[in-house]
Amino acid sequence: MKEGFRQSMAWLHTWSGLLVCWILLLVFCAGTASYYRAEITLWMQPELHAAASNTVSTEQAAATAQSAMQERAQGATRWFITLPGERNPALQLGWSKPSKPGEKKKGRRGNFHSEKADPSTGEVLSKPRETRGGEFLYRLHFDLHYMSALWARWIVGFCAMFMLVSIISGIVTHKRIFKDLFTFRPKKGQRSWLDAHNVAAVLPLPYHLMITYTGLVTLMFMYMPSGVTTAYKGDQDAFFSEAFPARAGEAKAAGVAAPLTPFAPLVRQAEQKWGAQVGLVSVNLPGDANATVTLRRAGGRDMSSKQPTMEFDGVSGKLLATYGDDPGGASSTHGVMVGLHIANFASPLLRALFFLSGLAGCAMVATGALLWAVKTRQKQAKALAAGKRPGFGLRLVEALNIGAIAGIPIAFGAYFWANRLLPAGLEERPKEEIACFFGAWALAAIVAQLRPTRAMWRLQLTVGAILLAGLPLLNVFTTQSHLGVTLFMGRGPVAVAAFDLVMLMLGLGLAYAAIKLKPLPARAAKAARPAVKADVTPDTAAGAA
Amino acid sequence: MSASAQTEKLPRLRLPEALRYRLGVASRSVAAIVGGYVLAALATMLLSVCLPMVRVEAVMTATLASFAIYTCAVLWVFATGSALRAWLGLLIPCAIMAAILQSMDALSWSLA
Numbered sequence: 001m002k003e004g005f006r007q008s009m010a011w012l013h014t015w016s017g018l019l020v021c022w023i024l025l026l027v028f029c030a031g032t033a034s035y036y037r038a039e040i041t042l043w044m045q046p047e048l049h050a051a052a053s054n055t056v057s058t059e060q061a062a063a064t065a066q067s068a069m070q071e072r073a074q075g076a077t078r079w080f081i082t083l084p085g086e087r088n089p090a091l092q093l094g095w096s097k098p099s100k101p102g103e104k105k106k107g108r109r110g111n112f113h114s115e116k117a118d119p120s121t122g123e124v125l126s127k128p129r130e131t132r133g134g135e136f137l138y139r140l141h142f143d144l145h146y147m148s149a150l151w152a153r154w155i156v157g158f159c160a161m162f163m164l165v166s167i168i169s170g171i172v173t174h175k176r177i178f179k180d181l182f183t184f185r186p187k188k189g190q191r192s193w194l195d196a197h198n199v200a201a202v203l204p205l206p207y208h209l210m211i212t213y214t215g216l217v218t219l220m221f222m223y224m225p226s227g228v229t230t231a232y233k234g235d236q237d238a239f240f241s242e243a244f245p246a247r248a249g250e251a252k253a254a255g256v257a258a259p260l261t262p263f264a265p266l267v268r269q270a271e272q273k274w275g276a277q278v279g280l281v282s283v284n285l286p287g288d289a290n291a292t293v294t295l296r297r298a299g300g301r302d303m304s305s306k307q308p309t310m311e312f313d314g315v316s317g318k319l320l321a322t323y324g325d326d327p328g329g330a331s332s333t334h335g336v337m338v339g340l341h342i343a344n345f346a347s348p349l350l351r352a353l354f355f356l357s358g359l360a361g362c363a364m365v366a367t368g369a370l371l372w373a374v375k376t377r378q379k380q381a382k383a384l385a386a387g388k389r390p391g392f393g394l395r396l397v398e399a400l401n402i403g404a405i406a407g408i409p410i411a412f413g414a415y416f417w418a419n420r421l422l423p424a425g426l427e428e429r430p431k432e433e434i435a436c437f438f439g440a441w442a443l444a445a446i447v448a449q450l451r452p453t454r455a456m457w458r459l460q461l462t463v464g465a466i467l468l469a470g471l472p473l474l475n476v477f478t479t480q481s482h483l484g485v486t487l488f489m490g491r492g493p494v495a496v497a498a499f500d501l502v503m504l505m506l507g508l509g510l511a512y513a514a515i516k517l518k519p520l521p522a523r524a525a526k527a528a529r530p531a532v533k534a535d536v537t538p539d540t541a542a543g544a545a
Numbered sequence: 546m547s548a549s550a551q552t553e554k555l556p557r558l559r560l561p562e563a564l565r566y567r568l569g570v571a572s573r574s575v576a577a578i579v580g581g582y583v584l585a586a587l588a589t590m591l592l593s594v595c596l597p598m599v600r601v602e603a604v605m606t607a608t609l610a611s612f613a614i615y616t617c618a619v620l621w622v623f624a625t626g627s628a629l630r631a632w633l634g635l636l637i638p639c640a641i642m643a644a645i646l647q648s649m650d651a652l653s654w655s656l657a
Contacts, residue, residue, distance in 0.1 A: 005624055161616075224586060227593035227607040227608045230593050230646070230652075231604045330603075334609060
């Protein structure tokens with residue numbers, strides 16, 4: 001902080017990164033997984049694998065949905081119909097009923113019912129096992145778990161701000177950012193970790209900056225409400241209805257029954273106007289004379305998260321209003337930034353690149369944390385050689401590193417194993433799966449705190465490798481859509497096969513790291529070189545984390 | 546009271562070097578996290594009411610930029626020579642922006 005600009009920025013980079021790196025690693029891992037949250041959910045519901053390949057037009061699907069809803073959702077005041085798209089082959093039907101007077105509230109989603117239906121017949125798909133699937137990982141990356149979402153979002157936002165500061169100050173400290181891209185000096189202890197950190201951070205640097213900033217932007221009106229309150233004199237609702245005008249109408253029920261207009265012509269009209277598919281149909285007060293039908297364009301046509309909507313009279317089918325056809329500059333920018341973060345527009349190849357960049361982000365955080373430990377251990381090398389114990393901070397960081405870098409893959413593995421092994425009819429099954437996630441992780445983290453040694457790294461990396469790489473094998477015994485079927489017989493959804501293969505690769509990566517970490521030969525102790533190899537820190541990339 | 550005692554300077558309060566360093570870091574951390582946020586929030590307010598755009602667009606623009614402002618403030622706090630300069634560098638622009646907002650009668654709403 002005193003020696004000069006670059007030095008003070010290096011200091012800032014180190015500390016702003018280190019203090020929050022373990023939470024950031026969790027956020028990065030869960031967020032990266034969220035790119036495939038639909039696929040993960042599909043993988044976690046093997047009962048749906050057979051039905052996951054059909055092609056029905058959106059018009060036909062909307063008509064099917066309408067008759068299915070009229071049959072099954074009687075008395076509901078709101079309908080939500082998600083039409084099938086590329087990544088979700090099933091119809092998603094949801095409806096909410098008003099709570100009866102005197103009825104005990106059943107929580108936030110108490111009166112909301114949702115189910116998946118076949119888009120050609122409207123029949124409910126064979127009831128899959130209950131799971132939160134990829135949705136849990138998605139929520140985890142900003143709502144955390146076992147705490148209020150509000151607190152969690154502030155914590156994650158705080159960490160994201162640290163991350164942003166860390167990235168910017170990290171860029172400033174670089175003398176030769178371009179040259180560093182092509183520098184890797186393996187098996188050189190601290191030097192190698194520095195190079196690995198540079199490559200993981202600099203190569204996808206635009207991605208890291210983008211994902212951090214846009215992450216803050218997704219919740220910006222919560223983190224920075226002062227602009228809204230100032231310009232709108234405290235009336236936040238006025239702002240939101242101006243900024244996000246497509247909020248479904250809050251019309252009162254007329255109390256007079258009237259038949260609902262058919263959806264198919266409305267969908268045709270909207271698709272002609274937009275030149276793109278309709279993604280969501282929502283109905284307010286179905287069956288009432290004041291009913292309205294709102295159609296929203298499916299995501300994926302442009303980068304923005306904001307999709308235009310059209311509102312129709314629910315009885316006559318007359319167009320009432322259109323929203324979001326011509327958003328302002330700042331509003332579009334906001335939509336694109338949020339859209340970039342959630343990447344709904346991404347084609348399969350682009351999505352894979354996002355996923356790889358996310359993994360590089362995990363590697364950046366992990367190697368940064370390891371680098372601090374290796375450096376600090378070197379600073380204490382003399383004392384350590386004299387038989388002293390490592391300082392408190394060093395020991396803590398080394399233990400947290402094991403618990404986070406090797407422990408998070410274990411938690412993910414435990415979650416997926418629990419999905420296959422817990423009985424399908426178990427009460428509160430989703431909760432139990434999540435308990436397995438955190439139980440396994442807590443165990444890994446606590447054991448790491450007790451014995452933060454090189455052997456512990458090996459042990460935990462091996463466990464993670466077995467859990468992840470073992471998933472395809474587990475699938476053979478527990479499902480009909482394992483790699484033998486999906487890969488060699490060409491049946492079953494591609495997403496399931498891809499999930500198995502990615503898990504296999506990640507597991508092999510962890511196994512590679514564990515193998516590279518063979519027990520230190522005795523000669524390391526007598527090595528006189530200053531670049532002593534760290535005792536507890538692995539020499540190979542933990543990028544698989 | 547002898548003359549020598551009068552000319553003798555009072556021993557300045559000197560904290561140990563390590564403690565001074567730590568206090569400096571602590572002070573800067575508070576300045577960066579709290580002061581930086583206040584600066585960013587005030588800048589957001591000011592831009593929200595001053596940018597020559599439709600109101601909703603101005604608010605959107607200001608809020609989008611707020612995290613960049615926050616980041617710059619944090620970098621300034623740790624880059625500048627002393628913790629005192631860091632605080633002054635935050636407080637002076639904060640005071641100016643608050644004064645402008647006050648004169649526009651827009652400050653009270655932001656604190657609500």
